[in-house]
Amino acid sequence: MINNKTCSLFFLLGLLVPFAGCSTFEHRPPDESPHVFTIETLAVFGFLSAPLFAEEGNTVRSPLTGSVFIRGPVPPEIPEQLTARLFDSLAGRLSVELISPDIARRAFLTVRDSTYSAEDREILRKTGESLVVDALLAGYVFRWQERSGTDFSISRAASVAFEIALLRVADGSLIWKGRFDKTQASLAENLLDLKTFLRGKGRWMNVEDLAGIGLSELVEQLPVGEKD
Numbered sequence: 001m002i003n004n005k006t007c008s009l010f011f012l013l014g015l016l017v018p019f020a021g022c023s024t025f026e027h028r029p030p031d032e033s034p035h036v037f038t039i040e041t042l043a044v045f046g047f048l049s050a051p052l053f054a055e056e057g058n059t060v061r062s063p064l065t066g067s068v069f070i071r072g073p074v075p076p077e078i079p080e081q082l083t084a085r086l087f088d089s090l091a092g093r094l095s096v097e098l099i100s101p102d103i104a105r106r107a108f109l110t111v112r113d114s115t116y117s118a119e120d121r122e123i124l125r126k127t128g129e130s131l132v133v134d135a136l137l138a139g140y141v142f143r144w145q146e147r148s149g150t151d152f153s154i155s156r157a158a159s160v161a162f163e164i165a166l167l168r169v170a171d172g173s174l175i176w177k178g179r180f181d182k183t184q185a186s187l188a189e190n191l192l193d194l195k196t197f198l199r200g201k202g203r204w205m206n207v208e209d210l211a212g213i214g215l216s217e218l219v220e221q222l223p224v225g226e227k228d
Contacts, residue, residue: 039224043099043131044090045108045124045138046083047162049074062140063120064165065177072143072159079141082162085215090137095225099131107131121172128169135175137222139164146207147184158207159183164218176223180214 050060050071060071083101091098108127115123128136141162148156161181168175184205199213 039096039134041097041099041133041135042090042094042224043104043107043128043133043136044083044087044101045104045127045136046086046101047079047139047141047164048120049076049079050140050142060142062142062163062165064124064138064140064167065163065174065179067163067177067179069142069161069163069179069181072145072161074141074144078144082141082211082215085212086137086164086219089215089219090222093219093226094222095227099133104131104136121167124167125169125172128167133169135224136167136169137164138167142181144207144211145183147204149204152203154204157184158205158210160207160211160214162211162214164222166222166224176221178218178221180211180218182210182214184210 050069051063056072058071059068061068087098087101104127107130108123111126111130112118112123115126118126124136124138139162141160143159143161145156145159147154147158159182161179163177163179165177166175167173205213
């Protein structure tokens with residue numbers, strides 16, 4: 001006959017067993033701990049337009065990260081405007097020494113003119129090398145579609161897709177990547193996207209507002225030291 005203490009023990013084991021396989025932590029011996037890369041200087045190159053080898057509406061693979069996006073129209077002035085917003089956000093948030101997009105882009109053009117047939121990622125790495133920085137931040141804008149309609153009635157929603165990648169200059173390796181790829185939907189269409197609905201104050205956003213939400217999210221995720 002099973003007594004009360006035995007029943008209690010089985011009950012506790014039943015509670016603990018489901019959690020035993022759910023841990024997301026990887027325990028490493030001290031001598032196997034991954035090397036921590038410290039960034040003290042960061043060149044903010046900013047955004048480029050999407051590669052031209054894919055037509056609008058087709059998928060395109062990022063030369064920087066390998067991520068796949070649906071390509072859409074991107075007005076020529078957008079990458080520079082989004083870059084300015086990115087740098088302003090970083091300047092107010094990060095504690096590291098920042099190299100501005102203007103300086104980084106001039107260095108990029110110099111390196112590109114002297115480096116034939118190299119891919120963008122290698123040109124960016126050499127750009128960072130010429131600027132003597134630890135890392136470089138760059139990305140692509142793949143889609144920038146304005147809404148058709150008003151704050152409360154639309155025939156077409158705003159849609160935007162871009163990414164930023166943090167490259168280690170020493171070897172060109174990818175330290176971190178972040179993407180924002182969203183077409184705004186009504187709350188009824190996408191109940192899981194309550195966060196965007198609330199940040200948009202329940203209205204149909206224009207593409208600049210939608211992109212601003214995405215840019216803020218990526219800046220918050222960037223694994224670089226913040227100001228106290």
